[in-house]
Amino acid sequence: MKRFADLMERLVYTGGRNAKLAILAEYFRTTPDPDRGWALAALTDGYETRLLTPAAVRKLAEARTDPVLFRLSYDYVGDLAETTALIWPEAEALPGEAPRLGEIVDTLARTSRARAPQHVEGWLDRLDGSGRYALLKLLMGGLRVGVSARLAKTALAQYGGKPIEEIEELWFGLTPPYGDLFAWLDGRTSAPQVDTSTLFRPVMLANPLEDGELDRLAPTDFRAEWKWDGIRVQLAARDGEARLFTRTGDEIGPAFPDIAGRADFDAVLDGELLVRREGEIRPFNDLQQRLGRKSVTAAMLRDYPAHLRVYDILFRGDRDLRPDPFETRRAELEAFVTGLNRDWLDLSPLVPFDDWDALRAIWDGTREAGIEGLMLKRVDASYTAGRPKGPWFKWKRAPLTADCVLMYAQRGHGKRSSLYSDFTFGCWRDGPDGAPELVPVGKAYSGYTDAELKEIDRWIRRNTVEKFGPVRSVIPEIVLEVAFDSVHPSKRHKSGIAMRFPRIHRLRTDKPAEEADRVETLAAMIEG
């Protein structure tokens, strides 16, 4: 656990990619199995226990500390795991050796949720400050050390001197603590044998189209498609068995039997998961009703029928089409879908255009339900995992905006935990007595510069009306221009509406709060 804690500590503070890779490789080299495998799992989201709830951690901490001092400390530090790790009483000498990561994982695998805190308490006594922090973060979920799964795999590739593609390909067939993987990387065995037929294949991602970039590209090199407002999925079907994955490889098939249960063919398809009712694509909000669930009810299947709109084919039968150019894959895909003839699956059409001006005109017009913009794909590009620069672009339509008034501020997370950086903002409507009142319409965390953030933070501290724990209500004075992708009806919000992907565009210092937008204006933006 000591090594793991050191690793976490170093990664948290290290900014540079190469420095991170060096730190990871050093860790893999100097740490034995199975500890290094469990660390790898923790970094790549392969070890998610959520065994410790915040309430359980609080209880542990409060039993060992003065509650007033704990509260003051938590207020200052702003993070429960860190507060607990730092405040935990320390004996002169640690009682017994620090637990190993593998020992912790093993013990917890044999322990009920209810008894876990008891073990954790014992371990906390045997660890130092950074060990306690790493343990709590690991078991509470939310180890944020700025290492993507991709970066971890790159470090593995460098460590073992293997191409990253090989690791990516095997990855979803491997399980923690990855003994077979490390044996291979250490040169002791050959590559692990994995049946890849219904495994997730790492997906190819697009880069956003930058301003002016279009003019540097030749229109004849590209094909355009609609960018659908659903979620990116991969359907891997083989011998009557089918699995549906998100783009990060999470399996969601069981929640979508109307897709996965009907795929009786042999192919791996890349496409968009949407809700389609009576022949029409529904807004994202409808799809949202079906996401994040383990299973699905008959009513949901009826009210929000899932639909797969495909735009690429990775395998047709045994044939790996990924090395082939887009045009070849497209022809295969069209032939495949035409022959299939299923109502729950269709082809995402190409959008024909002559030149960039023509395409720009089409893009300007895209504000229909389900369409988020355009995709541009190079005709000669193979299907390459990751986000290669050049072959694919996403060209999102312009966001909607509204002027809203800052109502509540909450301390942020991570880097921003000492600043008030999470904002709830509202728009005006007529209150019960006819006088205008503000009602919250959304909440946003990002989209401002550090300088703006500091300025707003200072203002918030000076203009607080009331404090509720980490939240402050403020004088309704600051107008924020909020950008968002769409608006949909919401029963959970007092205003009756909710924004999708709201972010703060800029501070409207020029605008008095009374002139901010009204809820009705937002409601008129609801689609579908």
Place this chain on the structure above:
Amino acid sequence: MSKDPRRWLTVKPQGLYCAAGDFYVDPTRPVARAVITHGHADHARAGHGKVLATAETLAIMQSRFGEDCWGSAQAVGFGERIEIGGASVSLAPAGHVLGSAQAVLDHDGGRVVVSGDYKRRRDPTCAGFEPVPCDVFVTEATFALPVFRHPDDAGEIAKLLDSLRLFPNRTHLVGAYALGKAQRVIRLLREAGYDRTIFLHGALEALCTLYEGLGVALGPLEPVAGSKKDKAGEIVMCPPGALNDRWAAGFPDPVTAMASGWMRVRQRARQRGVELPLILSDHADWDELTRTLHDVGAPQVWITHGREEALAHYAQQAGFQAEALSLVGFEEGEDG
């Protein structure tokens, strides 16, 4: 309660005022007569009439503010007793930085100790804190939360040396407060066996020279002046503010380290963009603060600059009479 020191020691806008001797301790504005605990900017200011402090503190003040930064000055050694009006004043070591002292004030059979800033652990650059029994103990509270527990110095210095080994081609920029912290880090590096030249930002040169002149040996030092490119694999000390300004550009792929007690809290360290936080503080941590209350044994505790609420709570639970003194002008210490 006839001997209640509150009758002769009060808080005024200028700072803590001793009516019995008509002087202030660490006033934040110019006054006729001042006792100065140590040379940090929130305690020592220019422009007082008469100043009483240790010889080291006086030398530090002159180096910072110029030769004529007061009307007249009197150097006092530890343990020496000076009568000022109806009050008797002596100084005791505070263990904070070179020359730092606690002001021990006696009047009317009562004793108040104004500790200034202090720490309890060993510091190779200054005399260690001595607890002085008293009726009222005035304590700082910079790190007065139980989350602040400064680790062992040697371990923090080892982190820096380990990083030099892992990244032998990167300059290690170490941000450290110019008075006290910088010299302590250098001394600790020397004790850990690091004998290479340590390079200094211009803002640290004068104080390092002064420390050496006052008998604190710091080993080979050189100004950064000129080329930054050839500092790969070297340690360069600078004030914390310089880590994020243009000065820091130009060093080969620098690792930014910072030596401060605030580094204990991750978010604080990350906010400052520090890559290698070194938890080294010249202030007492929570355990030192609470232990000191018991060591000094004063029935009354007055708490200044920092997190008064938590320490007052602890002191009351432990049976002391405790209250926060709201002194103006003390900022959350950069000297952390």
